[in-house]
Amino acid sequence: MILINSSPKDTMRVFKPFSRFNVPVGIGILASVLEREKIKVKVIDEQVEDNTFELVTEYVRGMSKPYIFGFSVLTASFKRAIVVSKRLKELYPDSIILFGGIHPTAVPEDVLAHKHIDFVFRGEAEIVLPQLYACLKERRDFVHIEGVSYRLGGQIIHNKSAAIVEDLDGLPPFPYHFFSSEKYDLGAIVGSRGCPHQCIFCSNRITTKKKYRYRSAECITEEIELLYYKYNKRHILFLDDNLLVNKERVYFLLDEMRKRKLEDKLNFTFQARGDSVDYDLLKSLYTAGFKNISFGLETASERMMKIIKKGETVKQCKEAVSMAKEIGFHISGVFIYGFPDETHDERMDCIKFSKNFKLDMVRFNNATPYPGTELYEIAKNENRLNIQGLYENFNSVSAMIENPFKKIPFSYVPLGNSEKEIRNDILFSLLAFYCDFDRIRMLFSKSDATKRWFNPGSGIKEKFRKIPALFYLAMVLLIKFSSLFFDVLLKRNTSISIAEFFSILTGGWKKSEGK
Secondary structure (H helix, E strand, O other): OEEEEOOOOOOOHHHHHHOOEEOOHHHHHHHHHHHHOOOOOEEEEOOOOOOHHHHHHHHHOOOOOOOEEEEEOOHHHHHHHHHHHHHHHHHOOOOEEEEEOHHHHHOHHHHHOOOOOOEEEOOOOOOHHHHHHHHHHOOOOOOOOOOEEEEEOOEEEEOOOOOOOOOHHHOOOOOHHHOOOOOEEOOEEOOEEOOOOOOOOOOOHHHHOOOOEEOOHHHHHHHHHHHHHHOOOOEEEEOOOOOOOOHHHHHHHHHHHHHOOOOOOOEEEEEEOHHHOOHHHHHHHHHOOEEEEEEEEEOOOHHHHHHOOOOOOHHHHHHHHHHHHHHOOEEEEEEEEOOOOOOHHHHHHHHHHHHHOOOOEEEEEEOOOOOOOHHHHHHHHOOOEOOOOOOOOOOOOHHHHOEOOEOOOOOEOOOOOOHHHHHHHHHHHHHHHHOOHHHHHHHOOOOHHHHOOOOOOOOHHHHHHOHHHHHHHHHHHHHHHHHHHHHHHHHOOOOOOHHHHHHHHHOOHHHHOOO
């Protein structure tokens, strides 16, 4: 079986030369499950491979027919997956095409509307994929296989939904040996699945559901040891949506790391919510090597927190950031602009938050209504859902990465706002935050935390090779910010007033607020 991680080549546009890729954990775990079942499996990750069809030609030589191609598909990669799978069906007419992942789980009928696609997996596929493989190879009936959708007699059939994987420790170890490219940052671990919260914009729980499950401390530390001793990794990113959902579990993990003398050897990055931290927990994490924390802040408005059903408050986020800063964490944050009923002033409060609390790195994303989320339904009900082609404009960082002369249309613009206004607010926020020598210097430092977001190169030769790309990026940003200046100072067709522009850019608002 050949598993393909679909990825369009222009996902990060002008930032692509400065991107570093995590291993595709979903497809990697599926590969390990198939390997354990003695099923011959190959992996093609289009994040790092440019020759998909040549690799397929090489790999099928050692496989029996019918060839089975399994695609892992996000919304942003849907078009690429359709293009590649259709071509494979033309090259190998008797092959079987399977689509799985977040996007097919959310909209299986839309996927199966493409006649060359034979099956869709809905949800987590670790249990059912080997079962379906055996049925297809042995030409047996598959109507009992849970979580599978397919066409039968002109109709789309959805088999009973598959159960989630309860015992994550029962899955085989992650197969890092499948991912040898130097373009990867192998230092990544998934310690848990699921999230108990109700955020209207989150698509992850479409496959993992709301039930939170986690791997044991022993299982995780064994993987840390593997990365440290075999792959020489010194920095590891936890890909958990929120590492701190279960605090007792975290303390077990820290205890196990101390037993194995790992706490002083590595540096860790993790994601958390403001309502999930306390001082003692943060201090224990920091002492054990967890030096970098990323908060999904989303907004600086208590009103918006309720609208997006975040389940926490801005006050809690501020307290969490303050505690983390006091302890010494490198802090990253993510804000999202363009939620329903959001105002310009509420977006400007996000800049003030990021500067007041001295965050180290910040992203300002545009709200994207991914299929299967409540935001998708809101956008559709408001008649504001904008799908271009095969979801080609569903990109949450489009305002930053797009070509200034070929903009990516937003997939959603809330009532009372315009796309231009939100795009300018994002650009202004980035300018206001990063117009700082220390932050620019940090982007080009050797910090592993910053390289997760922006990788300028790890050595002199690599940095030198990236000079042309860096020059091009600088020119693109100059054009973007020049356009912003023109809109604010001359054209005056944006919500950002001249006074607000200079006040926020220079931090002058602090004086007016008595800070």
